[in-house]
Amino acid sequence: xxxxxYLDYNGTTPHDPEVIAAMRPFLETEFxxxxxxxxxxIRPKKAVEAARQQVAGLLNCKPREVFFTSGGTExxxxxxxxxxxxxxxxxxxLITTTVEHPAVLEVCRHLEQEGFETTYVAVDETxxxxxDDIGAAIRPDTILISVMHANNxxxxxxxxxxxxxxxxxxxxxxxxxxxxxxxxxxxxxxxxGIDLLSIAGHKLYAPKGIGALFVKDGLxxxxxxxxxxxxxxxxxxxENVLEIVGLGKASEMADRxxxxxxxxxxxxxxxxxxxxxxxxxxxxLNGHPELRLPNTVSLSFKGLEANRILEEIGLEVAASAxxxxxxxxxxxxxVLEAMQVPMAWAKGxxxxxxxxxxxxxxxxxxxxxxxxxxxxxRQDH
Numbered sequence: 001x002x003x004x005x006y007l008d009y010n011g012t013t014p015h016d017p018e019v020i021a022a023m024r025p026f027l028e029t030e031f032x033x034x035x036x037x038x039x040x041x042i043r044p045k046k047a048v049e050a051a052r053q054q055v056a057g058l059l060n061c062k063p064r065e066v067f068f069t070s071g072g073t074e075x076x077x078x079x080x081x082x083x084x085x086x087x088x089x090x091x092x093x094l095i096t097t098t099v100e101h102p103a104v105l106e107v108c109r110h111l112e113q114e115g116f117e118t119t120y121v122a123v124d125e126t127x128x129x130x131x132d133d134i135g136a137a138i139r140p141d142t143i144l145i146s147v148m149h150a151n152n153x154x155x156x157x158x159x160x161x162x163x164x165x166x167x168x169x170x171x172x173x174x175x176x177x178x179x180x181x182x183x184x185x186x187x188x189x190x191x192x193g194i195d196l197l198s199i200a201g202h203k204l205y206a207p208k209g210i211g212a213l214f215v216k217d218g219l220x221x222x223x224x225x226x227x228x229x230x231x232x233x234x235x236x237x238x239e240n241v242l243e244i245v246g247l248g249k250a251s252e253m254a255d256r257x258x259x260x261x262x263x264x265x266x267x268x269x270x271x272x273x274x275x276x277x278x279x280x281x282x283x284x285l286n287g288h289p290e291l292r293l294p295n296t297v298s299l300s301f302k303g304l305e306a307n308r309i310l311e312e313i314g315l316e317v318a319a320s321a322x323x324x325x326x327x328x329x330x331x332x333x334x335v336l337e338a339m340q341v342p343m344a345w346a347k348g349x350x351x352x353x354x355x356x357x358x359x360x361x362x363x364x365x366x367x368x369x370x371x372x373x374x375x376x377x378r379q380d381h
Contacts, residue, residue, distance in 0.1 A: 004318045005362045005369075007272070009203075009295060009355035010152055010180060011320055015246070016205035016356075022249035023207075026242045034239050035230065044241045051248025055212050058251040059197065060188040062217065067224070067231050068244050071211035072179035072200030073103040076146075078213055078235075079175045079196040080107045082221025083144050084116055087173070091141030092116045097129045097158075098338035100148050104177055105334075108146075126288040127156035127339050134163050144173045149181040149192070153335040153351055154287030155296030157185065164193035173219065179203050179211075183254035184265060184293050189214055196221075201243065205356065206250035210243035261356055265295035268354040268363050273297045275367035280374055284345050286336065295354040300345035304377050309350055312373035317366045319352045 006014070026047065032040030034048050049063070056063040069075045084094060096108055098120050108118040119137040123129050129147060145167045150157045160176050167174040178187050179200035189197055196219070201210035215221065215234075227236025254261070277283055282302035301309060306321035313319070336346045354363075 001315075004314065004316050005366045007317060007319050007352045007354060007358070007362075007366060009358075010155075010293075010351065010353035012202045012208065013205045013355060014357065015207060016250060016253060018253055019206055019246045019249045023242050023246045026245055030241075034241060035228070044239075047245050047248075048239050048241060051244045051251075054248035054252040054255075055199070058182070058187065058255040059214055060190055061214055064232065065214055065217055067213045067215060067234055068239065068247070069211045069213055069224070069235065070209055070240075071202070072101075072177065072198050073211075075198035075200070075211045075213040076101070076103040076175075076177055077107055078221065078224045079198060079215075080104065080144065080146055081111065082224065083173050083175070083196065083219070084111050085114075085222045086220055087143040088116075091139075091143040093139050093142040094118045095121060095134060095137050095142060095145045097121050097123060097147055099123050099127055099129075099151055099153075099156075099335045100146070101152055101177060101179070104146055104148065123156075123338055125339055125341075126291075127151055127154045127286070127335065128288055128291070129158055129163075131159055131162045131166060135166055138166075138170055138172065142170070142172050144175065146175040146177070148177040148179075149187065149197075150178075150185065150293050151287065151335060152180045153333060154298040154339070155180075155292035155353075156288045157181070157291045157293065160192045160194060164195075168193065180293060180296075183250070183258070183261065184295055185262065186258065189216070195219055199247075201247040201250065204247070204250045204254060206246040207243045210240060210247045212247065262294045264356065265293075265354050265358075268358045268360070269295055269297050269352075271360060271363045272352055272354070272367060273299070275364065276370060279367070279371045284341075286339065286341060286349060293353075296351065297353075298349060298351045300341065301348040301350070301374055302345050303381060304348035304374065306348055306350050308377055309348065309370075309373055312377060313369050316369045319350050321350060 032044045034045035052063045164174040175196040177198045195216045197214040199212040202208040224235040284300040286298035
C-alpha cells in the first residue's frame, strides 16, 4: 500500500532531513548537560546558543530575546499569563479575537477566573479582524492585546503591524501567535512591531515538543518556571538540547529559503484549488482570497459532511476537518462560526495545507481522489 498523500502541513510537518542530521550527534554521542562545567557540557551549551542565534535570525531579533519552550501552547501561556500577571496593578483588561487558537482562548478564560476581563473582537466573513474594532475595544485598563499572525484553519493573515502600532500608541503590550506563519511568510519582529511572539517547532519541520517565545528587551513577564535558572533565569529545567538544535536548524533553513518556499507552497495550493473548482460545483473558499497563508486552502463542499469526505479519501489523501485539534468531532469549528459560514457549507469544510515536500504529481492525484469521493457522496446523498 502506498502512503496517503500528505496535505495536512498545518497540523504538523515531517522532520526535514537536514534537521535530523543536525540533531543526530545530540541523540547519539553529545549527551552532556549544558549546565555542566566539564568537557561533556561544552558542545551542548554551544549548540543551544547557536540555535538561539538561528531562531533570532529568522525573527530579526537579539538572541537574548529568544526563550526556548516546549511548543506554541506553552509559549502562548507564558506570553499571556506572564504579562497579564506582571501588569495587573496597571489594569486587568485583555483583548483578543474570536478566531484564536485554543492555546490563546483558553488562557484568557483561565485568567478571567483570576479577575481579568477579556474582550473577544469579532472578525468579518473572511476571518479578518478590523483594526478599528480593536481600537474600539481598548479601555484605560487594557494591558495586553493578543492577535494571531495567521489563522491555522483558513490561513487569513491579520494586520498585525497596524494593531501593534495602535497598541503601542496607547501603551499596551502586543503579542502574536506566529505558530502557523513561521517559515511561510516573513516574521520580522521589527516589521510587525510586536512585543511577544510564539513559535511552534513542529509546524516548521522541527520536532514536536519544542518551541520558542520572543520577548522584547525591557519586558518583564512573570517567570515561566522556577528552579536552577536556565534560559537566562526565566524558564528553569535542563534544556531539551536535541530538539532545540532541531528548531535552530529548521529556523536557519526557513530563513534562507523563505522566498522560494512561498512560491512553491502557493503554486501547489493554487493547483489543488483550481483542479477541484474546475471539476466540482458547489465549492466555497473560506478565508481571505488574497491575504492568507501561501499553503492553506479551506474548502466547503455544500451539503456534505467533512468527516464523511475524510473517511472516503483517508487511504489516499491526508487532510483535516476544521481545526486539527477538533478533527475527531463533528461540531462546527469556532473559526467557521466566527466567520458566520452558513451551516450547509460549514459542515462540509476540509482544510488542505501544502508543504515543502509536496509535489505537483501528488496534487494532481489528490484532485482525482477528492473529485471522485465528492462525486460519489453527492450521488448517494
